[in-house]
Structures are given as C-alpha cells and as structure tokens.
Amino acid sequence: MxxxxxxxxxxxxxxxxxxxxxxxxxxxxxxxxxxxxxxxxYGPGFIGGIIGAIWAFFDGAFAGVFIALIYNxxxxxxxxxxxxxxx
Numbered sequence: 001m002x003x004x005x006x007x008x009x010x011x012x013x014x015x016x017x018x019x020x021x022x023x024x025x026x027x028x029x030x031x032x033x034x035x036x037x038x039x040x041x042y043g044p045g046f047i048g049g050i051i052g053a054i055w056a057f058f059d060g061a062f063a064g065v066f067i068a069l070i071y072n073x074x075x076x077x078x079x080x081x082x083x084x085x086x087x
Contacts, residue, residue: 001072005064012060013053016042020049 016035023032023044035052036042039059042052 001065001068004068005061008064008067009057009059009061012063013057016056017049017053020044020052021046 016039019028019031019035020042023029024046029044032042032044032048032052036048039052039055042048042055
C-alpha cells in the first residue's frame with residue numbers, strides 16, 4: 001500500500017510540475033488553467049509548478065492508498081470465495 005501511494009504521488013507530482021514549468025513556454029496552458037482551479041497556488045512558472053507538485057503528491061498518494069485498499073479488499077473477497085467453494 002505504501003509503495004503504490006508513494007509511486008503514484010511521485011509520478012503525479014512530477015507530471016504536474018513538468019506541466020507547470022512547460023506552460024511558461026505555452027505548452028499545456030489549458031491543462032494548467034484547469035488544474036489551477038483544484039490546486040490552490042498552482043500556475044505557470046517555477047513557484048506555481050512547485051506548489052502544484054506538492055498538492056499533486058498528496059493527491060496522488062491518497063489515490064494510491066484508495067486504489068490499494070480496493071484491490072486488497074477484492075483479492076481477500078476472492079480468496080474467501082475460493083475457500084468456501086473447496087469445502
């Protein structure tokens with residue numbers, strides 16, 4: 001669970017950071033403008049990209065925990081169903 005949370009948080013924050021920095025050159029400005037509505041302080045530029053990356057890390061980590069919980073729950077449910085069929 002920790003591994004998925006850290007990896008999704010890291011990947012998403014790096015993506016948001018690169019989009020924030022890239023939008024200073026005119027690349028992905030619509031994306032940055034859309035996500036600036038969600039991540040307070042996020043915008044084109046160096047500081048805006050870093051602020052967005054911090055928000056995105058926690059957002060991605062939360063998503064990773066949520067995905068891992070659902071996955072683990074579904075795996076445990078299947079294991080219980082198999083165990084009851086064998087009896």
